[in-house]
Amino acid sequence: MSNQSLCRVCGGTVREFFDFGRQPLSDAFLPPGADLGEEFFYRLATGLCESCTMVQLMEEVPRERMFHQEYPYHSSGSAHMRGHFEELAKRLLTTELAGDDPFVVEVGCNDGVMIKALAEAGVRHLGVEPSGGVADLAAAKGIRVRKSFFEESTAKEIRAADGPADVVYAANTLCHIPYIGSVLSGVAALLAPTGVFVFEDPYLSDIVEQTSFDQIYDEHFFFFTVRSVQAMAAGHGLELVDVERLPVHGGEVRYTLAHAGARRPSPAVAELLAEEDARRLGELDTLRRFGENVLRIRDDLTALLRRLRAEGKRVVAYGATAKSATVTNLCGIGPDLVEFVCDTTPAKQGRLTPGTHIPVVPPEEFSRSYPDYALLFAWNHAAEIMAKEQAFTDSGGQWILYVPSVRTV
Ligand code: SAH
Ligand code: TYD
Ligand code: ZN
Numbered sequence: 001m002s003n004q005s006l007c008r009v010c011g012g013t014v015r016e017f018f019d020f021g022r023q024p025l026s027d028a029f030l031p032p033g034a035d036l037g038e039e040f041f042y043r044l045a046t047g048l049c050e051s052c053t054m055v056q057l058m059e060e061v062p063r064e065r066m067f068h069q070e071y072p073y074h075s076s077g078s079a080h081m082r083g084h085f086e087e088l089a090k091r092l093l094t095t096e097l098a099g100d101d102p103f104v105v106e107v108g109c110n111d112g113v114m115i116k117a118l119a120e121a122g123v124r125h126l127g128v129e130p131s132g133g134v135a136d137l138a139a140a141k142g143i144r145v146r147k148s149f150f151e152e153s154t155a156k157e158i159r160a161a162d163g164p165a166d167v168v169y170a171a172n173t174l175c176h177i178p179y180i181g182s183v184l185s186g187v188a189a190l191l192a193p194t195g196v197f198v199f200e201d202p203y204l205s206d207i208v209e210q211t212s213f214d215q216i217y218d219e220h221f222f223f224f225t226v227r228s229v230q231a232m233a234a235g236h237g238l239e240l241v242d243v244e245r246l247p248v249h250g251g252e253v254r255y256t257l258a259h260a261g262a263r264r265p266s267p268a269v270a271e272l273l274a275e276e277d278a279r280r281l282g283e284l285d286t287l288r289r290f291g292e293n294v295l296r297i298r299d300d301l302t303a304l305l306r307r308l309r310a311e312g313k314r315v316v317a318y319g320a321t322a323k324s325a326t327v328t329n330l331c332g333i334g335p336d337l338v339e340f341v342c343d344t345t346p347a348k349q350g351r352l353t354p355g356t357h358i359p360v361v362p363p364e365e366f367s368r369s370y371p372d373y374a375l376l377f378a379w380n381h382a383a384e385i386m387a388k389e390q391a392f393t394d395s396g397g398q399w400i401l402y403v404p405s406v407r408t409v
Contacts, residue, residue, distance in 0.1 A: 316373075
């Protein structure tokens with residue numbers, strides 16, 4: 001165990017600021033009859049690079065353990081997210097993809113939630129997706145999918161076969177890739193001279209501001225900021241030319257990179273950078289304070305759940321998110337405190353949550369007999385879920401939230 005590692009972006013020294021301890025793989029839901037002694041664990045800890053300020057995990061989980069045929073996350077599970085991606089697709093069609101015979105590549109297209117609209121519009125496209133099950137779902141929608149990890153060699157093969165890309169896009173995927181240097185070299189080789197690399201991921205500033213510590217788990221290796229993305233881009237002849245804050249997944253930023261010098265950066269880049277500096281986001285003290293807030297939430301949440309159990313209340317959870325693995329395993333929340341977790345994803349139902357072994361059931365179990373409290377693990381989809389489950393609140397039920405602090409509503 002070491003509280004220092006080498007930065008995956010610049011090779012500088014990464015100093016650890018928080019240790020979540022032993023954690024299971026966040027999306028490894030256990031099938032019935034699984035040998036509970038065989039679960040894979042690793043040490044989840046976060047650090048700050050003292051050179052380029054990139055926040056990153058201290059230890060890497062081998063990619064094949066996370067992204068494979070059975071990867072259970074389906075991007076199309078949220079109506080709100082479907083709308084979000086359709087809006088972006090529409091915008092790209094009238095801007096970056098409006099030229100003659102444009103070509104777009106999506107890295108981590110999952111079940112096709114974004115690229116589907118571009119495929120339907122007749123745009124030349126390719127989705128790159130290593131998780132076989134979700135890649136098959138995309139292919140069944142008529143999307144051209146390559147089942148592989150995107151890295152430098154993949155990018156060069158695509159360029160040789162299909163020519164340069166006008167847009168390379170990645171949502172909630174770039175932050176999943178520790179070998180990011182290879183990806184950026186690949187993007188630089190694949191992009192047309194006037195092309196753009198657009199990617200969106202959870203924003204470190206929002207995570208620190210709201211103490212949304214459950215954004216930290218095996219799959220989320222990097223936590224980007226304007227400053228760290230600028231440093232990362234510069235190492236590959238790329239430049240950050242635009243940023244846009246997004247109100248999804250608890251707060252994200254959409255970054256646009258272009259070949260260095262090809263486009264004039266928008267004022268939004270310098271504005272957000274100034275905000276980050278004012279918040280001292282690149283400083284260890286700020287991140288250590290974040291760590292103290294995490295421990296406060298952990299203590300408040302476990303105290304609340306223990307009190308409710310002592311009072312004989314029925315408590316269940318809603319949304320078997322990857323994020324919730326960090327919450328349940330950090331707080332020690334198992335089936336003794338939470339009866340079940342309901343979730344719409346067929347591939348998660350009938351299984352147990354990783355590490356803490358809470359049964360995952362379909363949402364019908366939730367409405368069959370409403371509990372007193374529902375712990376909202378999918379808090380990033382609160383508006384959509386609370387609207388859909390209005391009858392729960394009408395029955396007198398209360399939601400338990402823990403970001404930015406523990407409370408019931
Ligand atoms: N873009 C979707 C999916 C995000 S989940 C959305 O925003 O909802 C992250 C996806 O990235 C998974 O489907 C995973 O299989 C894929 N992935 C992980 N590493 C990858 C890599 N190196 N290249 C391409 N896709 C990758
Ligand atoms: P999400 O928060 O998008 O991501 P992650 O797993 O990366 O933390 O996951 C949302 C989960 O909640 C997903 O398993 C689907 C489930 N869900 C429902 O059960 N009902 C709903 O109405 C919505 C929107 C999601
Ligand atoms: Zn660095």
